[in-house]
Amino acid sequence: MKLLHTADWHLGKSLGTISRHSEQIQVLDEICEIADRENVDAVLIAGDLFDTFNPPVESVELFYRSVKRLAKDGNRVVVAIAGNHDSPERIESPDPLARECGILFLGYPNTKVQTFSLPSGLSVTKSDDGFVEIHIPGQDVPLRVVATPYANERRLRTYLGIENPEEQLRNILEERWKFICDKYCDDKGVNILIAHVFITPQTGEKLKEPDDEKPILDVGGAQAVFPENLPVNFQYVALGHLHRRIPMQKDTTPVVYSGSPLSYSVNDTEQAKSISIIDVNPGEPANCRKVDLVTGKRVHRKTFSSVIDAVRWLEANPNTLVELTIQSQTYLTAEERKGLYSAHDGIVDIIPLITTADQGKQPFLSPESLNKSVEELFRDYFKHETGQDPNEEIMTLLNEIMRAEEE
Numbered sequence: 359m360k361l362l363h364t365a366d367w368h369l370g371k372s373l374g375t376i377s378r379h380s381e382q383i384q385v386l387d388e389i390c391e392i393a394d395r396e397n398v399d400a401v402l403i404a405g406d407l408f409d410t411f412n413p414p415v416e417s418v419e420l421f422y423r424s425v426k427r428l429a430k431d432g433n434r435v436v437v438a439i440a441g442n443h444d445s446p447e448r449i450e451s452p453d454p455l456a457r458e459c460g461i462l463f464l465g466y467p468n469t470k471v472q473t474f475s476l477p478s479g480l481s482v483t484k485s486d487d488g489f490v491e492i493h494i495p496g497q498d499v500p501l502r503v504v505a506t507p508y509a510n511e512r513r514l515r516t517y518l519g520i521e522n523p524e525e526q527l528r529n530i531l532e533e534r535w536k537f538i539c540d541k542y543c544d545d546k547g548v549n550i551l552i553a554h555v556f557i558t559p560q561t562g563e564k565l566k567e568p569d570d571e572k573p574i575l576d577v578g579g580a581q582a583v584f585p586e587n588l589p590v591n592f593q594y595v596a597l598g599h600l601h602r603r604i605p606m607q608k609d610t611t612p613v614v615y616s617g618s619p620l621s622y623s624v625n626d627t628e629q630a631k632s633i634s635i636i637d638v639n640p641g642e643p644a645n646c647r648k649v650d651l652v653t654g655k656r657v658h659r660k661t662f663s664s665v666i667d668a669v670r671w672l673e674a675n676p677n678t679l680v681e682l683t684i685q686s687q688t689y690l691t692a693e694e695r696k697g698l699y700s701a702h703d704g705i706v707d708i709i710p711l712i713t714t715a716d717q718g719k720q721p722f723l724s725p726e727s728l729n730k731s732v733e734e735l736f737r738d739y740f741k742h743e744t745g746q747d748p749n750e751e752i753m754t755l756l757n758e759i760m761r762a763e764e765e
């Protein structure tokens with residue numbers, strides 16, 4: 359059996375003021391092509407399907423069009439769960455219609471998908487809270503999917519009926535997973551977990567949540583889960599939340615963050631975004647490999663000591679996204695900013711960095727400040743913050759703003 363694992367599509371997300379919609383169209387097209395080329399039996403989308411609870415109409419359309427295409431007229435199963443950016447209600451509301459296409463949407467950790475069977479032969483034969491057993495056309499063995507969409511600790515307690523406040527999240531999940539596995543996941547089928555949770559190694563270097571992510575940790579007191587909390591039955595663990603690809607391993611089980619299909623932060627300068635392809639059969643260790651995605655724009659974070667150097671780099675690197683830091687001894691003029699922006703359409707931000715040595719900052723307000731005009735105070739403040747006197751352009755701007763205030 360062959361699976362494709364992806365996550366964190368964040369449809370509707372932009373980088374600064376730059377829309378990513380056309381890249382999202384391209385990269386989902388690429389994922390659909392990989393699914394066909396690799397002839398996978400199932401596609402797992404591990405949460406953060408959208409970037410917000412109320413995504414733009416164009417993103418919603420792109421999403422449904424893509425999962426429909428992935429499901430191949432009910433010949434392939436698609437399992438998509440809600441992440442912490444998704445509205446669980448929104449994610450699962452089209453489930454009755456989606457099932458007809460072979461698509462399963464799970465919004466909550468206790469979501470129970472109804473059993474059904476399609477003319478293609480695809481069917482869900484067993485179902486429980488956060489669990490489905492699926493028969494896929496052309497496969498003799500069932501695929502068992504344990505699904506843990508995002509929920510904060512309080513919600514999880516409610517869903518799973520845990521009353522003891524001392525019980526820790528990782529133990530709650532461990533017990534729940536074990537209970538479901540003992541009941542349904544023997545070695546006569548393929549058993550996997552799809553989850554939007556924060557799993558990090560218990561020892562050694564801990565993983566960090568990405569800067570462009572709403573953190574899961576400490577929201578409602580949730581803590582990290584360890585690979586040790588996973589029951590032995592899972593042959594593959596498909597994770598969503600972290601945006602870089604992070605392959606972990608628990609015994610013979612790959613425990614993998616596939617990462618987002620596009621870089622969504624200027625800190626995410628990962629060489630290539632990717633998806634996972636998993637070959638797995640009952641009772642045997644799964645084989646997981648990554649397939650790089652090539653359509654998304656690379657994100658760069660560059661520092662230049664002159665505008666000329668920056669423009670040169672921008673012209674040599676079209677079709678990228680870049681946060682520029684310009685080191686200079688004077689403040690960037692409007693003309694220079696304009697020159698930079700007209701050299702490239704992927705500038706996320708321009709950060710001017712004044713290089714004058716910081717002579718041990720003194721507070722810029724003093725008793726004499728009381729007798730100073732607003733212009734003088736502004737000059738003091740500007741110099742205090744940047745080490746430079748403001749140029750005339752900036753003073754003119756200040757005066758314009760002050761006049762506008764008076765009107």
Ligand SMILES: [Mn+2]
Pocket residue numbers: 366368406441443571599600601
């Ligand atoms: Mn995410």
